[in-house]
Amino acid sequence: MPTLEDVAKKAGVSTATVSKVLSNTPYFTEVTRAKVMQAVEEIGYVPHLAGRALSTGKTGIIAVVFPYVYDSLFTDPFVVYMLQGVEEESYAHGYNLLLSTPRLTSDGPDQQFIQLIHSGYLDGVIALDNVPLASVLEPVHKRDIACVAIGYHPTQYFIRSDDYSGGFQIMQHMLSSGHRRIGIITVPDATNFSMDHRLSGMQAAAEAIDLDFAAMPKVSGNYSIEGGMNATRVLLTEHPDLTALICLNDRMAIGAVQQARTMNRQLPDDLSIVGYDDIPTAASLVPSLTTIDQHAPELGRAAVRMLLQILDKRVVKPLTLPVHLVVRESTSFPKS
Amino acid sequence: MPTLEDVAKKAGVSTATVSKVLSNTPYFTEVTRAKVMQAVEEIGYVPHLAGRALSTGKTGIIAVVFPYVYDSLFTDPFVVYMLQGVEEESYAHGYNLLLSTPRLTSDGPDQQFIQLIHSGYLDGVIALDNVPLASVLEPVHKRDIACVAIGYHPTQYFIRSDDYSGGFQIMQHMLSSGHRRIGIITVPDATNFSMDHRLSGMQAAAEAIDLDFAAMPKVSGNYSIEGGMNATRVLLTEHPDLTALICLNDRMAIGAVQQARTMNRQLPDDLSIVGYDDIPTAASLVPSLTTIDQHAPELGRAAVRMLLQILDKRVVKPLTLPVHLVVRESTSFPKS
DNA sequence: CTGAAAGCGCTTACAG
DNA sequence: CTGAAAGCGCTTACAG
Numbered sequence A, B: 001m002p003t004l005e006d007v008a009k010k011a012g013v014s015t016a017t018v019s020k021v022l023s024n025t026p027y028f029t030e031v032t033r034a035k036v037m038q039a040v041e042e043i044g045y046v047p048h049l050a051g052r053a054l055s056t057g058k059t060g061i062i063a064v065v066f067p068y069v070y071d072s073l074f075t076d077p078f079v080v081y082m083l084q085g086v087e088e089e090s091y092a093h094g095y096n097l098l099l100s101t102p103r104l105t106s107d108g109p110d111q112q113f114i115q116l117i118h119s120g121y122l123d124g125v126i127a128l129d130n131v132p133l134a135s136v137l138e139p140v141h142k143r144d145i146a147c148v149a150i151g152y153h154p155t156q157y158f159i160r161s162d163d164y165s166g167g168f169q170i171m172q173h174m175l176s177s178g179h180r181r182i183g184i185i186t187v188p189d190a191t192n193f194s195m196d197h198r199l200s201g202m203q204a205a206a207e208a209i210d211l212d213f214a215a216m217p218k219v220s221g222n223y224s225i226e227g228g229m230n231a232t233r234v235l236l237t238e239h240p241d242l243t244a245l246i247c248l249n250d251r252m253a254i255g256a257v258q259q260a261r262t263m264n265r266q267l268p269d270d271l272s273i274v275g276y277d278d279i280p281t282a283a284s285l286v287p288s289l290t291t292i293d294q295h296a297p298e299l300g301r302a303a304v305r306m307l308l309q310i311l312d313k314r315v316v317k318p319l320t321l322p323v324h325l326v327v328r329e330s331t332s333f334p335k336s
Numbered sequence C, D: 001c002t003g004a005a006a007g008c009g010c011t012t013a014c015a016g
Helices: A004-011 A015-022 A030-043 A049-056 A077-092 A111-118 A137-142 A163-176 A193-208 A225-238 A250-262 A280-284 A296-311 B004-011 B015-022 B030-043 B049-056 B077-092 B111-118 B137-142 B163-176 B193-208 B225-238 B250-262 B280-284 B296-311
Strands: A061-065 A096-100 A124-129 A146-151 A158-161 A182-186 A218-220 A244-247 A272-274 A291-293 A319-321 A324-326 B061-065 B096-100 B124-129 B146-151 B158-161 B182-186 B218-220 B244-247 B272-274 B291-293 B319-321 B324-326
Touching: A004 A015, A004 A030, A015 A030, A049 B049, A061 A077, A077 A096, A077 A124, A077 A250, A077 A280, A077 A296, A096 A111, A111 A137, A124 A137, A124 A296, A137 A146, A146 A296, A158 A163, A158 A296, A163 A193, A163 A244, A163 A272, A163 A291, A163 A324, A182 A193, A182 A225, A182 A250, A218 A225, A225 A244, A225 A250, A225 B280, A244 A250, A250 A272, A250 A280, A280 B225, A296 A319, B004 B015, B004 B030, B015 B030, B061 B077, B077 B096, B077 B124, B077 B250, B077 B280, B077 B296, B096 B111, B111 B137, B124 B137, B124 B296, B137 B146, B146 B296, B158 B163, B158 B296, B163 B193, B163 B244, B163 B272, B163 B291, B163 B324, B182 B193, B182 B225, B182 B250, B218 B225, B225 B244, B225 B250, B244 B250, B250 B272, B250 B280, B296 B319
Parallel strands: A061 A096, A061 A124, A124 A146, A146 A158, A158 A319, A182 A218, A182 A244, A244 A272, B061 B096, B061 B124, B124 B146, B146 B158, B158 B319, B182 B218, B182 B244, B244 B272
Antiparallel strands: A096 B096, A291 A324, B291 B324
16 A cells, blocks of 8 residues: 555655645645656555544544444434434535444443543544433543434534424424324333423423313324334224324334224324324324424434534534424324 | 543543553553543543544444445345345444445446545445445455445355245245246346255256246346336236246345236136245234245344454354245145 | 664645 | 645654
């Protein structure tokens, strides 16, 4: 593998000159520049990043940190969708992406992650940090690495989705369509902060018209399609008069749609179902799913942009991104 | 950030000694070892990887390369599922994972990818290399980086899934169930080698009982759920007497199930539908999907194991992993 | 059993 | 406008 020195020899200049020409410093003769560039070309020189990293302290690597607790990265289309945004924006700025999936315990992330953070490999970190269990940020802050969290753990720089508003909008949509007997498919308590905010938003919308939110039947669907099916079976069995089901994510809503059909409900006439996230599948479900669009890729992109600004020493403010209700075929006025 | 030298000073030994103690070289007094370890502990020393990389040439980073052509990584649950296996096995061996998604053209991968390959950052590469357009491997081989391809491009080390057998099994399953009027939902020609092998397997199974494979109606579903819906509409409209639909992947099968229901077919009584991949959703679909289990995570894990063996200078042979038919509720004997 | 020193490939004040 | 030299943090023959 050719080095700077090889290029320097070939071009008949010093390594310092090559280095500076390559980093586009001004003050060089056209002649020198040309000589260097030609040598680079002929030799097929590409800078050795470890060498550069050692002298500059910059690696050009961003780590995306997705704690492994609930298999979120690989199981949740929403997370993958967000990762897509992270990838796009990093790629556009020439950064490489390291995928880190620390195993989380109540003591914090595992040793391997700690090592990575301290290794000097990373210019910055983008962390999904919504799990109450433990924050992935503690070691990151300790080492003082530039970091943007997507989530609710308290930290200086973060991107959040307006979960409260999303919850509010979706409940309001149901209520204004005339639904009053509404079941809610939730997640296990204290597993994800954003879910709590969605519930608060729903509660506010219900109470705005003096409805007792606490009285609405709720069953945990544990995030998954199967969980959504089970929760729906329970809800519709115990409360056959429900006219609407609100699910805290799209996957559970997909399960709800399937289960409701199995129980011979006409959708949306007998039962309206809404999800949350607007994962790609939501639109191609039959009936297509009314849901909250969190703009997952944009969350990822915004996080990268914020991180780059921090690395640039620019002034940065945390961001809460708006969400939008997407009305599709799975909801209507109650017919019964 | 503390360095080797800080540790050496604190322990009252040379940096060479610290380095060797840390890399577990024998021939050290218990006393020395203890002194060093204590200093490491107290200071909270973690090796700087760029420094180590520069002197050893090893970085501890593996790149997973998923060409971006058809958005495969982020759109295809099968690919994510495989990535999960790659991650597990890399993590287990202490390697970090770099996610590289080169943009592919017929000229080859983009410049940024080439740079990465030449950067000295990577100990090895695992590449998804099934796209006929161009191989991602050419620059990798040029730079002589250890590499395992998951796919059909010709290369020394590869992992393949036995697509031929999968195609054979699935067709045989349909035929032995008594189906003869079978429609096939394919993908656009020449977009993925493994699909060609599945089709060959199907053809062989059909011809084994003297059925004319070429005569079976085929429509491209373009990989997606929506594509599967459209293809199904076309097939069932033009050939209302079909009793079975074979889909080249699960996503299209999911679309097929939805569309068939929309067209008032009872599943599986009026129509049997099979997919391919056994993505996580396949089992929780209603009706649950008969499909070919490719053991996606195991493909990923096997690729990492093979890569580590290559890095270890061990003798390695390419591998074709078996697949298994998973019979679920979406198929039965033809009732009509 | 331990250490001095060179070297991995780059960049960056500093001097000229 | 260009170059000599030090230094980034580690490892590894080599010597003792």
